Amino acid sequence: MLRITELKLPLDHPDEALRDAIIQRLGIRDEQLISFNLFKRSYDARKKNSELLFIYTIDLEASNEAELLLKFADDRNIGVAPDVTYKYVGQAPANLEQRPIVVGFGPCGIFAGLLLAQMGFKPIILERGKEVRQRTKDTWGLWRKSVLNPESNVQFGEGGAGTFSDGKLYSQIKDPQHHGRKVLEEFVKAGAPDEILYINKPHIGTFRLTGMVEQMRQDMIAMGAEVRFQEKVSDLLIDDGQVTGVVLESGEQLHSRHVVLALGHSARDTFRMLHAKGVFMExxxxxxxxxxxxxxxxxxxxxxxxYAGHPKLGAADYKLVYHAKNGRSVYSFCMCPGGTVVAATSEPGRVVTNGMSQYSRNERNANSGIVVGIDPERDYPGGPLAGIELQERLEA
Ligand SMILES: Cc1cc2nc3c(=O)[nH]c(=O)nc-3n(C[C@H](O)[C@H](O)[C@H](O)COP(=O)(O)OP(=O)(O)OC[C@H]3O[C@@H](n4cnc5c(N)ncnc54)[C@H](O)[C@@H]3O)c2cc1C
Structure with a gap:
């Protein structure tokens, strides 16, 4: 498999032009190009007043790949395509004695549960909130009727904090092992549009996300996982420094030496419980x-x-950074083109905002977080929970 990067075509090119451009770039005959796959598509908006071009990365199979590699040995835009297939770390033994427990069914818990299920470990997944359809009703209850359910809201419930969101699927972390690709492929299997695999800044939007989350849950259950809603973990069982299980709010105990805490950002009561139990935190x-x-x-x-309003480009985004003289940086974060600002608290008496959008991103306004980086040494000294106390004061 070969990869071509920086293949540029005009915004309005017909679909067939891509195959022609590959053939031309490689200098091969049509029948020598066996297949090709769009790996990435982006555009450079800095040239907005001259010609704006799509920039493609293409993975392809050709009948004469060895010959092409020699021919383009000095061309940094043509080479061997990296292997992006996901490698599992292991498989469950046939005599699996204890099922692992995953606490939380947000992105972290979903993928921990999914990978464990795919490796045959039959995880038990515990989520304090409700399944996504019921949760959607409760969340709209806050937005439309100002009624907050502290256990079923924008933060808590099936799908976790990002279920009612822009569904932006990119981050700025380095990903040399292409783990992000596995995430995108699983989302496509669960009903996301194929384009998320190749467009530069993919997003899904709220309506599609809810259906995908349900589909992923059903797939996990088909592989032997158990997913339990309205099951809040209220205590940990620890024996001689080793976790041995969890206690649910109902009093039920579940025993396992493998517990994944996929709690997210807002479960402050659970963080306090873990700290009191002596679990390491910083x-x-x-x-x-x-x-x-x-x-x-x-x-x-x-x-x-x-090019504003061009149907192939959709609503535009932006990113801004300002480095102040006092050493602080202020930057835009989680920018939502064509979206809505939503109330996102899970606790009574507090104000938290976030942004969401639909797949079409066709609301009247763009919104973005404007945030400043703060740190424990300067801004909230006083131990692992001092940052939470600061958040609570600001939100109140
Ligand atoms: C409105 C909104 C828009 C966002 N938009 C984006 C976006 O477009 N792109 C993006 O990348 N990120 C976005 N984010 C951020 C993203 O949602 C989070 O980074 C992500 O959800 C974190 O995943 P997580 O699984 O670690 O935690 P969470 O999603 O917070 O999931 C944790 C889960 O654990 C459960 N839980 C907590 N305590 C317990 C307990 N004691 N027992 C049982 N269950 C428990 C919670 O109910 C929750 O469902 C958005 C967030 C919000 C709120």
Missing amino acids: AKPFSVGFRIEHPQTLIDKARLGK
């Missing part, structure tokens, strides 16, 4: 701020110039 830097909105047409014009 304070980390994070960012705080507010949400800002602009008309989407203003952002489109600023980012895409004469």
Whole structure:
């Protein structure tokens, strides 16, 4: 398999033009190109006032790959395609004695559960909130009727904190082993559009996410997993420094020496319980701020110039950073093109905002978090839970 990068074509090119461009770039005959696959598509918006081009990365099979590798040995845009297939770390033994427990069914718990299930470990997954359809009703209850359910809301329930979101599927972490690819492939299996595999900044939007989350749950159950909702873990069983199980709020005990705590960001009661039990924890830097909105047409014009509103580009995004003289950095975060600002608290008496959108991103406004990085040494000294106390004061 070969890879070509930086293959550029005009925005309005017909679909067939891609095959022609590959053949031309490699200087081969049509029958020598066996197959090709779009690995990535992006565009460079800095050239918005001249010609805006799509930039492709293509993986392909050709009948004369060895010959092509020699021919393009000095061309950094043509080479062997990396192996992006996911490698499992192991398989469950035939005589599996204890099923692992996963606490939380957000992205972390879903993927921990899914991979364990795919490796044959039949995990038990415990989620304090409700299944996604019931949870959706409770979340709209807050938005429409100002009624908060502290156990079923934007943060808690099937799918975790990002279920009602823009469904942005990219991050800035380095991913040399292509683990992100596995995530995207699983999402496509669960009903996400194929394009998330190749467009530069893929997103899914709230409506599709809810259906995908349900599908992933059903697939896990078919592989032997058990998913239990409205089951809050209220205590850990620890014997001689080794976890041996969990206690549910109902009083039921589940025993396992393998417990994944996929608790997310908002389960402050559970963090406090873990700290009291002596589980190791440390304070980390994070960012705080507010949400800002602009008309989407203003952002489109600023980012895409004469291409604003082009159907192949959709609503434009932006990213801003400011490095202040005092050493702090302020930056835009989780920018939602064509989206909505939503109330996102899980606790009474507090205000938290976040952004969400639908797949079409066709709401009137763009919104973005504007945040400043803060850290334990300067801003919240006083132990692992001091950052949570600061958040609670700000939210109140
Ligand atoms: C409105 C909104 C929009 C967002 N948009 C994006 C986006 O577009 N792209 C993006 O990458 N990120 C987005 N995020 C952030 C993203 O949702 C989080 O980074 C992600 O959900 C973290 O995953 P997680 O599994 O670690 O935790 P969570 O998603 O928080 O999941 C943790 C789960 O654990 C459960 N739980 C907690 N304590 C217990 C307990 N004691 N017992 C049982 N269950 C428990 C919770 O109910 C929850 O369902 C958004 C977040 C919000 C709120």
